[in-house]
Amino acid sequence: MPELPEVESISRSLDALVRGRRIAAAELLRQRLAPDVTFDGFAATLRDRTINFVHRRGKHILFDLTGDTTLIVHLRMSGRFSLLPAERENPKFTHAQFHLDGGDRLVFDDQRHFGLMKIVPTAQLFESKELAKLAPEPFSDEFSTGYFCGVLKASKKPLKELLLDQTRVCGVGNIYASEAMFAAGIHPGIRAEVVSKPRAARLREAVIAVLREAVDFAATLPVDPENLEGSYFSGSDDPKWYVYDRENEPCRNCNSPIIRIKQAGRSTYFCRICQRR
Ligand SMILES: [Zn+2]
Incomplete structure (x- = not known):
């Protein structure tokens, strides 16, 4: 499953590729991808909207569209975007496609069928069920030492499990949890509430550092419109993990x-x- 750095990388690539493009037609091809909307509703709501920009909150990719509309996408296990020229066939498990002005199309395929899309008014984006409960972004000022120490103090969970709770610490998945705890020299099984303040502060810095390093690395890779996921840090031939895997x-x-x-x-x-x- 992509973690925050990968989702950041994909949303940046999408922004570079489709910002300013108009959706001439949108097609939902599998109902469960967007359970809150009908096929016709999906098409009617997204048709003729222009993509203002693409951003991210947690592991959600956000297409900010004209007309106070945002398309929220969660890739889950295997969701993928690709930007294909008109003559190219869709991948086998294509569950949605967006025909853009100019003739090419943005395609979403998903072999494992867990991906999710939802259309919300942009004005209410951050109150939506998907985003409302998310912890502060790890690169934001809100993810302060005070905040992080408070979160740890309030939890009896093993530290590793707490780090994966997106309502407490946003954007850390299985890989970066292990890597951050190694960098901070803290055992993954310790109860979160007993981690001392100095160690918690070190762990917060480690969380930010491992995520930042992965984001920066991904930013150095070329963008392939037909394989936006190909540049995963975690998918590289020689990932330099300290402990993971x-x-x-x-x-x-x-x-x-x-x-x-x-x-x-x-x-x-x-x-x-x-x-x-
Ligand atoms: Zn060692």
């Missing part, structure tokens, strides 16, 4: 083998020497 491989810091455990059904990777409770 490195079970039994030597810690880059101390050489002891990286441990994998399950927390809330998902793998966590850590070094038992470098990360203390």
Whole structure:
């Protein structure tokens, strides 16, 4: 599943590719992709709107359209966008397509069928169910040391599980949770409320740093309109993770083998020497 840096990268690429373009026609091809709207409603609401810009909140891609309209998209497991020339066929699992002025089209395909789209008035965007409860953006001033320490103090969950709670800490997924806890030298199983203030402050900086590094790396990659996902940091041939997906491989810091455990059904990777409770 794409994490925040990948979604940031995809929304930036989309913005570069389709900002200012007019949607001549929009087609919903699979009802469950946009359960709140009919096929006809989807087409009628989006037709003839111009894409002002594309941005992001959490892992939601937001198409800001003319006429006080925003299209919210969550890629979930396998949703993908591509911008295809008129003559190119759609991918097999195409669930929506947007015919743009000029003849090319923006296509959304989704092999695993978990993607979601929703159309909302832009004026009420941040009150929408999808966005209202999200924690502050990790790169914003609101994600302060005070905020982060407060969130940790108020939780009895294991630290790793808290980091994945998007209503408390926005944008950290499974990969960057492991990487940030390693960078801060904190054990993933420690109860969040007992993490000391200085360690919490270090962890907050680590969260920001690992996300920032991934966003910056993605920004260096070329944009391929037909493969917007191809430049995933996590999908690169040689990701430089310190602990993620490195079970039994030597810690880059101390050489002891990286441990994998399950927390809330998902793998966590850590070094038992470098990360203390
Ligand atoms: Zn180590």
